[in-house]
Amino acid sequence: MVLTKEYRICMPLTVEEYRIGQLYMIARHSLEQSGDGEGVEVVENRECFDEKHGKGQFTEKRIHLSSRLPYWVQSIIPKIFYVTEKAWNFYPFTNTEYTCSFIPRFNISIETKYEDNNGCSENCLGSTPEQLAERITDHLDIAYDEVSAKHYKEEEDPRFFQSKKTHRGPLVDGWRSNYQPIMCSYKLVHASFEVFGLQTKVEEFIHSCVREVLLLGHRQAFAWIDEWIDMSMADVRVYESSLQQQTNSLLQGQSGRPLGGQTESLPERDAPPVSRRISGGGDAGESLSLGGTAPSSPKEPKSPARKGYFSNWF
Secondary structure, X not given: OOEEEEEEEEEOOOHHHHXXXXXXXXXXXXXXXOEOOEEEEEEEEEEEEEOOOEEEEEEEEEEEOHHHOOHHHHOOOXXXXXXXXXXXXXXXXXXXXXXXXXXXXXXXXXXXXXXXOOOOOXXXXXXXXXXXXXXXXXXXXXXXXXXXXXXXXXXHOOOOOOOOOOXXXXXXXXXXXOOOXXXXXXXXXXXXXXXXXXXXXXXXXXXXXHHHHHHHHXXXXXXXXXXXXXXXXXXXXXXXXXXXXXXXXXXXXXXXXXXXXOOOOOOOOOOOOHHHHOOOOOOOEOOXXXXXXXXXXXXXXXXXXXXXXXXXXX
């Protein structure tokens, strides 16, 4: 049976503000975690259309990470492999899928919807009664749930951080009950690894990774608010494009291999028509422009500092 959890992550932001902050954080996070021939390779980033949700953005990424997995996982995989991430973003609804380059029975699917509330919607993503009975709900607190020691930075701790531009923070204990503004990311995560003898262990490991990355990424999005709060959609798309080029150059330069292909993997599946992949609720997203002028305020990472993966989990 597929292990399914719904993660609810509150943020001291509005849904519209988070739309910019999420894109900024994902781009910067991807660059920071790429290096030594491993990291996040951007394969495709383009507009897409769905009959239900309208215009959106499709992205495909390859996440090269073999040497960063636990030894018990490394023992059963080839030395060179990648995970493919395909995401359809119809903000405030998104759908993301992860498949492995050599294990066809490995799959993670994530449905996400953003709402301006404190996580009180009990069926935000329209699950069936049967799905609700199997679902495990996990409320994440970006301030008081601990990240691992290797990821912790005091300047990114919401218990101590205060925005100079918005004056939001520090977040006190119980902040989700009465803080304004507040929004929630609802993420329904299905993890499947249909390999006899390993399914339970691997699916639990996947969810432990999901939780850590979600917690870290949302903490960073808030801690970096002063760098993105004044950006427009055009600004953040230019910033995103610039960092994607840097990320791909870094990955190619340190791996010594051309991007877009592997020698020890199964053939990739083409991105299916989005109308076949999208399910759940959400309004149609606006057209995402790649035009505009890059702002001078955001600071780009000085050097790679690898932390986590699966950027579109955010």
